[in-house]
Amino acid sequence: MAAPLEIINACKVFRTPEGGTMTALDGVSLKLASAEFVTLLGPSGCGKTTLLRTISGFETLDDGDVLIDGAAVTQLPAHRRPVNTVFQRYALFGHMSVARNVGYALEIAGRERREIDSRVGEMLDLVGLSGMGQRRISQLSGGQQQRVALARALAGKPKLLLLDEPLSALDKNLRQKMQQELKAIQRELGIGFVFVTHDQEEALTMSDRIAVLAHGRIQQIGAPSMLYQSPANLFTAEFLGESNLLPVTLEGGHARLSDGQGFACAHAPGRATLLLRPEALALTAPEGPALRFSGTLRETYYTGKDHQIALETPGFGMIRALLRTGGTLPEPGSPLTLHAPATGLHLIDEVAP
Numbered sequence: 001m002a003a004p005l006e007i008i009n010a011c012k013v014f015r016t017p018e019g020g021t022m023t024a025l026d027g028v029s030l031k032l033a034s035a036e037f038v039t040l041l042g043p044s045g046c047g048k049t050t051l052l053r054t055i056s057g058f059e060t061l062d063d064g065d066v067l068i069d070g071a072a073v074t075q076l077p078a079h080r081r082p083v084n085t086v087f088q089r090y091a092l093f094g095h096m097s098v099a100r101n102v103g104y105a106l107e108i109a110g111r112e113r114r115e116i117d118s119r120v121g122e123m124l125d126l127v128g129l130s131g132m133g134q135r136r137i138s139q140l141s142g143g144q145q146q147r148v149a150l151a152r153a154l155a156g157k158p159k160l161l162l163l164d165e166p167l168s169a170l171d172k173n174l175r176q177k178m179q180q181e182l183k184a185i186q187r188e189l190g191i192g193f194v195f196v197t198h199d200q201e202e203a204l205t206m207s208d209r210i211a212v213l214a215h216g217r218i219q220q221i222g223a224p225s226m227l228y229q230s231p232a233n234l235f236t237a238e239f240l241g242e243s244n245l246l247p248v249t250l251e252g253g254h255a256r257l258s259d260g261q262g263f264a265c266a267h268a269p270g271r272a273t274l275l276l277r278p279e280a281l282a283l284t285a286p287e288g289p290a291l292r293f294s295g296t297l298r299e300t301y302y303t304g305k306d307h308q309i310a311l312e313t314p315g316f317g318m319i320r321a322l323l324r325t326g327g328t329l330p331e332p333g334s335p336l337t338l339h340a341p342a343t344g345l346h347l348i349d350e351v352a353p
């Protein structure tokens, strides 16, 4: 079966109004597996929207190719590509009913009334708006409007759906609910979704794979847990979640920290960075090999399920930890020791600045 989407070496340089140039895409390649949910994640200006627009055809590439369902669409205008986009601002027709909004593209395409009505009904069922077809858009909540936008984008049976920050206008609770619904709809339809966000939590919970972008390039692509636990570079490590980054020296199958502690590793000799996620640290020493960090407790925040703390250490500065402890912690200013088991250590072959 052909991949729902394949991007080969996509390059795009914009001319800026100031007379310079801006490389928005610098050789991006990406292939979706069948019915895969892939998120493009990265800081503002990294090229996410540009990449999405080159897939939909709203932007042309300077170099490279876009294939949808195995067919090259690089030279096709937007309206001839079998994709649709859901935008952050829903771009609905306010003066039309919900049903007309959803069926509008089918109407323009000259489909029969009976076919349109049946498809609109199916789509409203899918997004949980059955029976609301005759409402005006202004009579809907933000979440309902986003569902209409989704139903409209799916009505023409696209082979691929693009979503450009579709949930960012919703409040936190509704956003989380819609995240689950979107994922369920994607599974039910079995089509590829390419989702753009700069919300890392959203990316981690929704995606089959995340592509982390910076400066128009994919820094790393992989399953959320893989990217979080084993980032390939410092950018991915720091962009996804909280991180403690400690310099290490590698020699003879051993990684050594600046305070003399060490652990076995299979890396080539040189310098590298140890990534310690805050939740890998604990108050009690684990069985087996571990690192320990002693210092002064500086900050504690109780979040209801865990304690976020900052420990000031003489050798490594501030180390942040997330402790799952029911008990109380000592007062800030008290001495404290944290332990990190060997399983919580990850080496990155890059030296932190």
Ligand SMILES: Nc1ncnc2c1ncn2[C@@H]1O[C@H](COP(=O)(O)OP(=O)(O)OP(=O)(O)O)[C@@H](O)[C@H]1O
Binding pocket: 014, 015, 016, 017, 022, 023, 024, 042, 043, 044, 045, 046, 047, 048, 049, 050, 051, 198
């Ligand atoms: N039409 C354009 N003309 C000139 N520069 C552009 C144009 N469109 C985008 N850019 C530039 O290309 C870069 C990538 O922009 P893009 O909109 O793809 O980023 P993004 O990752 O989607 O950012 P955000 O999260 O802020 O939406 C930015 O530096 C932007 O200023």
